[in-house]
Amino acid sequence: MVSATLTKLSDLDGQAPFNGCQENFRQPEVMEKHLGRKQRLSAHDVLFYEGDKAERLYEVVRGVMMLYKLLPDGRRQVVYILREGDMLGFSNRDFFDCTAEALTEVELQVFESREISTSPMMQHYVNRCLLSQMEILHEHTVLLGRKSALERVSTFLMSLVPNRGGHGCTGPNEEGKPDTKTVALSMTRQEIADYLGLTIETVSRVISQLKRRGLIKVEKQDSIHITNICGICQLTGMH
Amino acid sequence: MVSATLTKLSDLDGQAPFNGCQENFRQPEVMEKHLGRKQRLSAHDVLFYEGDKAERLYEVVRGVMMLYKLLPDGRRQVVYILREGDMLGFSNRDFFDCTAEALTEVELQVFESREISTSPMMQHYVNRCLLSQMEILHEHTVLLGRKSALERVSTFLMSLVPNRGGHGCTGPNEEGKPDTKTVALSMTRQEIADYLGLTIETVSRVISQLKRRGLIKVEKQDSIHITNICGICQLTGMH
DNA sequence: AAATTCATTTGTTTCAGATCAAATTACTGA
């Protein structure tokens, strides 16, 4: 029996064939916060470093995380943003290929890799997660390889508006209603820049430009009110 | 029973619980070439288009393919290069998120998606493929987001040299022996440019520069002799 | 082998985004 409508692995907890493992974790930096099969992180805590041994998977129950890679000279590329329901900790070889860091306070559900590989249901679920991440990575590859700064920032903003800009985008809700949404970035300008393959100055300039054009309002540093969602969407390079 | 050392899905053929399906395929452009569970493509044949319904998986038995995405104005980003043993045709939703095109003559092994999702062994194998592809995508994300043109082309050349430049890189084989290799690109300058997020002119200029520096020799357009593998590796930005 | 077509290389100019620098604004903790 494989559920195709399952949207979170943690929903399975307690009913799936888990063998409640009690061993003590030795996770760097966050060890003291671990309790049972849940784990909490503060903003900017590192969950694991690139090169660490990969032994468990995590599901983001609350908060936002990022995966990034560093070049030896310090250049950083954020390769993935993880939000509620997303999984991380996958590894092909025995070691993580990215560093995982919390962007906000985070609550995680922890799974032993062994649990996953012995349960076909889990296996199937993980598979769907991977496919979904793969699709987002493909899209991000286009952004990094071919889009202008304006297109990158617009695409990023659209990614924060649920059910808009994507394949099933229906356009504005209702005729005449304001096409508007306030989004939480949960990232500094530097983190956004490292995600979009830009500099902090360029990100800032594009945001200022969108502000000047009346498409967004910056409420707090971390919170942007999009005044015209369709207007931003038109700037993503995908229309 | 799950084999961890399996390196090609097609090796399973005949012994795995496949139900030899005989239905007629209606694959655009390549239909006439299909025979049984094998499929052949000529260079530049399209196997499937972005948006096509995803119903089967493919394993590259011979040749090289690419996955790419197009923006409405024609900009193209090649998101993945597939070589012998690689799988393609995965989809999260019911439709392909990329177009798949042959770079050379290609021989494929075809699998019905249904076959995969009902076999735990297959499921497990596909999982490892996805993880491996994910890791390569992460690395490519760094290339596109943070590397210079010289670093991109050097990284690309190194990716064509087996067992070098990666994690387990041992350096040159033996002291004093020439650190040399001839690689087949299997891609035009345009395709390389679209993979590396550059223009054709920039790719050409970097190749000329490497030639002038004595690090490579261009034998045929498609074949490059690397005179100093370590020298190229030093230019990838990863040392 | 010559003719045609297509791909690649090389030269020149332009420009988007990086870099460098400074001012401004937002947060933090006493």
Place this chain on the structure above:
DNA sequence: TCAGTAATTTGATCTGAAACAAATGAATTT
């Protein structure tokens, strides 16, 4: 509330890669 610090914005300049243009070279056809 007010320093003090960190993050962001804005300005000026520089530069690497894009865009444009033309020449060269390779592959294919006749």
